[in-house]
Amino acid sequence: MIIKNLTVRFGDFTAVDDVTLEVPDGQVVGLVGESGSGKSSLARAVCGLVPYTGSIEGARRVQMVFQDPYASLNPRMRVGDTVAEGIRARDRDSEVKRLLELVRLPAEVAGRYPRELSGGQRQRVAIARALGGDPGLLVADEITSSLDVSVQGAVLNLVRGLRDELGLPMVFISHNLAVVRYVADVVAVMHQGRLVEAGPTEQVVGEPAHDYTRALLAAVPRLRG
Amino acid sequence: MPVRWSGPAVAGAVIVALMAALAVAGPIVWGDAAERIDAGAILQGASAEHPLGTDNLGRDLLARVLVAGRFSLALALAATLIGAVAGILLGTLPSVLPRRAARLATGTVNALVAFPGLLLAMFTAVVAGLGARGAVLGIGAAIAPGFARLTQTLAATVAGADYVSAARMLGVPRRRILSRHVLPNIAEPLILNLTQALGGALLGLAGMSFLGLGVQPPSFDWGRLLFDGFSRIYVTPEVALGPAAAVALAGIGFNLLGDALARAAARTTVRKAEEPPAPPAEPDEPDPGAVLDVRDLTVTFPGGSNPVRGLSLTVAPGEVVGLVGESGSGKSLTAAAIGGLVPYPGKVTYGRLHLGGRDVATLSDKELGTALAMVFQDPLAALNPALKVGGQLAEVAVVHEGASRAEARRRAVDRLGQVHLPEPERRAAQHPHELSGGMRQRAVIAMGLMGTPRLIIADEPTTALDVTVQRQILRLLREVVAETGAATLFISHDIAVVGQLCDRVVVMYAGRVVEELPADRLAEGAAHPYTRALIASLPGLDTDRTRPLAGIPGTQPAPDQVGPGCAFAPRCSLATERCTTERPELDAHGPRQRVACWEVS
Ligand SMILES: Nc1ncnc2c1ncn2[C@@H]1O[C@H](COP(=O)(O)OP(=O)(O)OP(=O)(O)O)[C@@H](O)[C@H]1O
Ligand code: SF4
Numbered sequence: 001m002i003i004k005n006l007t008v009r010f011g012d013f014t015a016v017d018d019v020t021l022e023v024p025d026g027q028v029v030g031l032v033g034e035s036g037s038g039k040s041s042l043a044r045a046v047c048g049l050v051p052y053t054g055s056i057e058g059a060r061r062v063q064m065v066f067q068d069p070y071a072s073l074n075p076r077m078r079v080g081d082t083v084a085e086g087i088r089a090r091d092r093d094s095e096v097k098r099l100l101e102l103v104r105l106p107a108e109v110a111g112r113y114p115r116e117l118s119g120g121q122r123q124r125v126a127i128a129r130a131l132g133g134d135p136g137l138l139v140a141d142e143i144t145s146s147l148d149v150s151v152q153g154a155v156l157n158l159v160r161g162l163r164d165e166l167g168l169p170m171v172f173i174s175h176n177l178a179v180v181r182y183v184a185d186v187v188a189v190m191h192q193g194r195l196v197e198a199g200p201t202e203q204v205v206g207e208p209a210h211d212y213t214r215a216l217l218a219a220v221p222r223l224r225g
Numbered sequence: 226m227p228v229r230w231s232g233p234a235v236a237g238a239v240i241v242a243l244m245a246a247l248a249v250a251g252p253i254v255w256g257d258a259a260e261r262i263d264a265g266a267i268l269q270g271a272s273a274e275h276p277l278g279t280d281n282l283g284r285d286l287l288a289r290v291l292v293a294g295r296f297s298l299a300l301a302l303a304a305t306l307i308g309a310v311a312g313i314l315l316g317t318l319p320s321v322l323p324r325r326a327a328r329l330a331t332g333t334v335n336a337l338v339a340f341p342g343l344l345l346a347m348f349t350a351v352v353a354g355l356g357a358r359g360a361v362l363g364i365g366a367a368i369a370p371g372f373a374r375l376t377q378t379l380a381a382t383v384a385g386a387d388y389v390s391a392a393r394m395l396g397v398p399r400r401r402i403l404s405r406h407v408l409p410n411i412a413e414p415l416i417l418n419l420t421q422a423l424g425g426a427l428l429g430l431a432g433m434s435f436l437g438l439g440v441q442p443p444s445f446d447w448g449r450l451l452f453d454g455f456s457r458i459y460v461t462p463e464v465a466l467g468p469a470a471a472v473a474l475a476g477i478g479f480n481l482l483g484d485a486l487a488r489a490a491a492r493t494t495v496r497k498a499e500e501p502p503a504p505p506a507e508p509d510e511p512d513p514g515a516v517l518d519v520r521d522l523t524v525t526f527p528g529g530s531n532p533v534r535g536l537s538l539t540v541a542p543g544e545v546v547g548l549v550g551e552s553g554s555g556k557s558l559t560a561a562a563i564g565g566l567v568p569y570p571g572k573v574t575y576g577r578l579h580l581g582g583r584d585v586a587t588l589s590d591k592e593l594g595t596a597l598a599m600v601f602q603d604p605l606a607a608l609n610p611a612l613k614v615g616g617q618l619a620e621v622a623v624v625h626e627g628a629s630r631a632e633a634r635r636r637a638v639d640r641l642g643q644v645h646l647p648e649p650e651r652r653a654a655q656h657p658h659e660l661s662g663g664m665r666q667r668a669v670i671a672m673g674l675m676g677t678p679r680l681i682i683a684d685e686p687t688t689a690l691d692v693t694v695q696r697q698i699l700r701l702l703r704e705v706v707a708e709t710g711a712a713t714l715f716i717s718h719d720i721a722v723v724g725q726l727c728d729r730v731v732v733m734y735a736g737r738v739v740e741e742l743p744a745d746r747l748a749e750g751a752a753h754p755y756t757r758a759l760i761a762s763l764p765g766l767d768t769d770r771t772r773p774l775a776g777i778p779g780t781q782p783a784p785d786q787v788g789p790g791c792a793f794a795p796r797c798s799l800a801t802e803r804c805t806t807e808r809p810e811l812d813a814h815g816p817r818q819r820v821a822c823w824e825v826s
């Protein structure tokens with residue numbers, strides 16, 4: 001998939017300013033930047049949720065996973081029904097089972113309601129629902145930032161697993177460079193609506209070319225000692 | 226939905242049940258009596274035979290009131306249903322129609338809501354023709370706009386939810402989104418509103434009949450009986466009072482029940498209260514050097530929920546102590562307990578809770594307000610959106626220290642400068658929404674500095690901010706502590722942030738402290754399996770990308786599910802038999818470190 005000259009405006013405010021970015025087949029593109037830098041607006045444009053100018057080519061069936069797993073599941077629907085929403089296949093039940101297995105959830109959660117699940121489990125349900133729509137591209141917007149570190153690892157492992165098992169291309173958004181570095185093949189850095197740097201992960205993290213990238217790297221909290 | 230059976234709720238339920246019984250049985254039991262014409266007893270007042278008197282054909286009025294119940298209630302029900310169905314349809318139209326038509330529907334509802342209900346009812350009734358049908362349609366029309374507005378507002382909230390966006394992206398059709406996502410999530414408040422509307426409809430219909438617009442003879446409902454009796458009110462008041470009392474009673478009954486249901490829906494489950502925990506043992510000597518000295522702090526909620534369990538903690542002047550743990554471990558409640566902010570019906574007990582050497586219970590609000598500064602995750606919640614930033618800061622000095630307005634303003638600008646808010650003078654004259662998230666958090670910190678705080682409690686002050694702004698705020702906090710010598714309790718679920726900022730770290734799990742150690746020993750010297758697992762789950766800039774990230778399997782037990790042993794045992798790889806039955810105490814583990822674990826010693 002390739003995004004060409006994408007611009008998103010809200011009134012006179014330009015949230016995304018002429019961004020061109022390629023998501024290679026089967027790769028995870030990590031999108032970093034501070035809040036307000038335009039990451040989410042870009043994601044929503046790719047998903048067709050906000051109007052934009054420019055072109056998005058080769059992105060058929062985009063699905064998105066949202067930041068807050070408490071707000072992104074219908075509290076009145078059982079997990080199984082939620083996951084089944086996008087499924088086109090005839091045998092829904094076995095498809096739901098397969099998807100739950102894919103996100104490493106036991107089949108019995110299909111009968112439960114979201115309130116009976118932990119944050120990490122809910123986020124997996126949201127991922128399973130997105131996969132049910134048979135996406136050609138998955139957009140994950142800050143999907144671990146409302147989770148505890150103790151469960152973040154499991155969700156990040158899942159994201160990596162999906163790329164390896166399904167070859168599913170992804171746009172993975174986060175403001176934490178350490179998290180992005182772990183899952184992404186390519187890192188793109190946004191600042192004030194513009195793309196200031198993009199390249200292979202090790203290169204961007206190891207030899208950042210832009211001052212803003214260096215500032216982001218310096219801001220990653222780390223233990224002393 | 227559990228209903229608390231308070232007096233009014235019981236009264237409401239009883240009245241409604243009686244009304245229902247009356248509607249069923251009334252005409253069967255008293256039907257004949259109500260129609261029996263007695264030429265010898267025309268227009269009588271109350272007597273032993275006719276407790277409410279008789280009408281112009283000598284029919285017994287008490288029997289007629291009892292019989293009219295069915296018709297009155299049926300009409301009210303019909304009017305409410307008509308109003309609700311019309312209102313809900315009108316209210317949901319905007320979410321299914323194309324944009325232009327949706328706007329028209331919204332406009333119509335807005336116009337109807339602005340129109341006085343009584344006029345709408347009378348207008349409809351007159352157009353539809355005198356009689357019961359007209360009255361029902363009229364009251365239905367008066368009820369509909371309210372329902373439409375409610376439906377619209379509720380539906381708009383749900384339509385903005387992420388799960389609706391997700392369904393759209395999956396190509397779920399609009400009608401299905403409405404039936405599966407929107408309606409089920411707004412049904413409860415709508416049903417509650419229905420009960421209350423029923424009471425209103427009953428009164429409204431009685432009013433219509435009373436005005437002569439409603440039920441026409443020979444049919445009769447309560448309103449009609451009231452209308453007939455009213456002309457005799459000066460001579461024999463009981464003939465009017467009977468039907469009036471019936472209408473009033475039914476109306477009150479429905480409203481009381483509706484209220485009780487609404488309140489039950491707004492409340493989360495409260496389970497049966499249990500024995501309060503035993504008072505903690507005699508505390509040891511207070512720590513004279515500490516600004517904050519907490520011993521055996523416990524927070525209890527009814528139903529055996531015990532989110533903070535015998536927590537002890539000290540913070541010295543100029544020291545930054547980090548309180549870290551997973552969501553729900555009790556960090557915020559600990560902060561709330563120190564600031565006296567635990568919400569009802571929570572109960573706080575402690576062996577000692579000293580701030581600056583004095584028991585917080587003996588401090589006045591004013592003393593506590595100046596000695597303690599609290600900074601929360603959401604800076605908007607701490608700032609009044611309607612007031613200018615500078616004014617709000619100044620208020621603190623005026624209220625707590627009796628400073629003059631001018632002096633307070635000067636200090637506000639000074640403090641805003643101290644937290645490095647650019648152009649403090651201009652910012653002081655702005656409203657909170659004109660500031661970015663990071664600036665707002667600076668303003669809140671500045672607000673805490675208006676007094677001379679001896680203790681600063683910061684509960685996740687940077688969680689809503691991104692890493693770059695977070696770093697600036699953390700620097701600022703350190704600077705403030707260095708300048709003021711205030712003791713600081715910094716709460717976060719992010720152990721990396723805590724490790725970077727703090728001098729000492731206190732790790733909490735399921736309401737207890739499980740480890741306490743100097744922050745610079747976190748990376749190498751953490752001893753408790755939980756602390757170690759937390760650190761291992763952190764992805765860093767040098768994490769091996771070819772290996773899976775570590776995590777902690779399972780979840781923390783809820784505050785009412787903590788067993789007798791070590792609370793971490795079900796998730797711990799080192800757990801033994803003993804861990805599940807006996808709880809390890811927090812014991813010294815080398816200098817300046819304490820650990821609660823059987824396997825570490
Ligand atoms: N008002 C209340 N009534 C009943 N239980 C409550 C109340 N407030 C909090 N709790 C419970 O107490 C426990 C601790 O809550 P607390 O807010 O202190 O956690 P926390 O460590 O601050 O978590 P987070 O990292 O999510 O902010 C939770 O299980 C919570 O459900
Ligand atoms: S006491 Fe036992 S279960 Fe608890 S942390 Fe130590 S080893 Fe694990």
Ligand SMILES: [Mg+2]
Binds near residue numbers: 557
């Ligand atoms: Mg908290």
